[in-house]
Amino acid sequence: MNIVTPAEMEEIDRETITGHGLCSLVLMENAARSSIPYLPDGRVGVLVGPGNNGGDGLVLARALAEQGRPVEILLLSEKLSLDGEANLQLAKAWGIPYRYFLEGDDEKKALQFLYGKELVIDALFGTGLGRELAGRWKRLVELVNDSPASVMSVDIPSGVNGTDGQIMGVAVRANLTVTFGCLKRGHLLMPGREYCGQMRLTQPGFHPEALRRFEQVQLMNRERARTILPKIWPTMHKGDNGRLLMLTGSARYPGAGILSTLGALNGGTGLLTHCWPAELNQTLLQWAPEAMPIPRSQEIEWDGFNAVVMGSGLGADAEQLCPKVLRHCPLPTVVDADALALIGERGENLRQNLVLTPHPGELGRLMERPVKELEKNRIESAIEAARRWNCVVCFKGAPTVTASPSGKVYINGSGNPVLAQGGTGDVLAGVIGAYLAYGLPPLQAAACGAFIHGLAADLAL
Structure with missing residues (x-):
């Protein structure tokens, strides 16, 4: 539409x-x-x-x-x-x-x-x-x-x-x-x-x-999402639904890591590996027993995964972990929360298969613009950010606007103020990661992720 x-x-x-x-x-x-x-x-x-x-x-x-x-x-x-x-x-x-x-x-x-x-x-x-x-x-x-x-x-x-x-x-x-x-x-x-x-x-x-x-500017609604989202086949197995690596959560913010993992699992990812502090493994397994924890000291073999989610709840750990991913990982990657601060430090040389998921305050800091200015020009702000960093930007808010460097835009047609609470952005990062792991292109993965995330809030009312 x-x-x-x-x-x-x-x-x-x-x-x-x-x-x-x-x-x-x-x-x-x-x-x-x-x-x-x-x-x-x-x-x-x-x-x-x-x-x-x-x-x-x-x-x-x-x-x-x-x-x-x-x-x-x-x-x-x-x-x-x-x-x-x-x-x-x-x-x-x-x-x-x-x-x-x-x-x-x-x-x-x-x-x-x-x-x-x-x-x-x-x-x-x-x-x-x-x-x-x-x-x-x-x-x-x-x-x-x-x-x-x-x-x-x-x-x-x-x-x-x-x-x-x-x-x-x-x-x-x-x-x-x-x-x-x-x-x-x-x-x-x-x-x-x-x-x-x-x-x-x-x-x-x-x-x-x-x-x-x-x-160039389209509404993401049920009809469009149905044409993009993965189809379910009777013969599917877990390997068909993607292998996702989570680099989220920390000793200080374990909840963000759990929420992003639950978002990814409910988004349908087939196999999920969570790289986080070993002392928190029991907490992870209580909430998501299907997740496979690995310690952050372990060397990661990128070819064992289809996509990465990083940033949610990393806190101070982001400075050590995220530059490695940005520098060495070739996989489609969701960059959320604490990882976003490093985007500004790296300048504008990013790979095209990244999805940045800033809320207005984060985008304001990245672009050094007043939040009111960005909010008043949501579509133009998202396109400008996507072109500046040469990757997809999912500008969260009411409504969420997802833009690509080409100027293609999806405006989200779902969601309500139920989402105005801490942790919902972590869930969204996980859902987008699940769609990336399945193989959706970054623009479609982010836009569909935002729609399904908002639809869940609509159904909750």
Whole structure:
């Protein structure tokens, strides 16, 4: 599932219309009508802005009137887009009641309109908004948010920036958002994600060639994960599921080592060897009897494994162990927690089969950037880090963004605040390691690992 910016969506729209001959009015009609199956019953009020988002709202009003639904229109501008004006004339011809709420009007007009409505359709701005909401626009959004009605936003809640998910002064808090063609970045990035409610994506007729031009950023969801994750065969044995080496945990932080091991085992790794302090072997075997402990003094033969996980809970041991792995180990490797600090020290000469798994604080230290700046630009930050260190970066958070040096990105579509506790990152490192050991490429292993990790949290609720 493609995820695009508003500018990219405009290109898709334009190419479909000018390059492939689909009339803009037909596209608008298809888009709006595709929303109908998701709308709840009840009296409907449609808020209509000046652009094509308002045009979508006018088509929706007419489609609802066709079904005999009670519907009324509130126009916030006397000047509409060409397609919007055409649909306003059709709405008038259908006898749909309408009123205006213009600059200088008393807010009582808006309150009277909202009174008794059970569903409010937000067709004010969508992704076309380029400024903060102010004046009557801001006040109307506040009134909508305070009303008891359910709210459905067309394309994206008005006031949410479609590119970065930031709130432009104030934004509609929707119960449902129906968008068209592709998800927008603002649907998935915080805080915009919190304003969208339930998300529905419909296909109103954008040309496949236009859609294929923007496939660099994808959503990792159940459907995509199913196409990537290892298949289970009746004749499989433990050797088929990979051999994973864990370099995690320490006398000070044994729990991190245990959690990463449990993550890997539950991720399906076939054979797991844990290289950690010998005095902790009994603790390991109590929690994970299938794990095979070896002492850290032992020389490691890399050709006996398919992948490595290192860093979780290593503490001071990281300075001794991790440089050896970075220098001598040729295997796909998850670099987590304490091992990440050594990445900055080594500069930018890393091998491509590494997966770095920083949380915002760790990435901020590595890139010497404020965390707020990284959080505001999650996708760009992950891509920049991946290119800087020439390997996959799994930037943990809400949402987790996994990027490769080529600019290919997966945004995670699972997870919730249940994951906001110590140790969940250690589990994630183990899950990713299991998928690397099985043979998945680093980008897919990290993105699928993040999805399954988040899905477990979703199922726990």
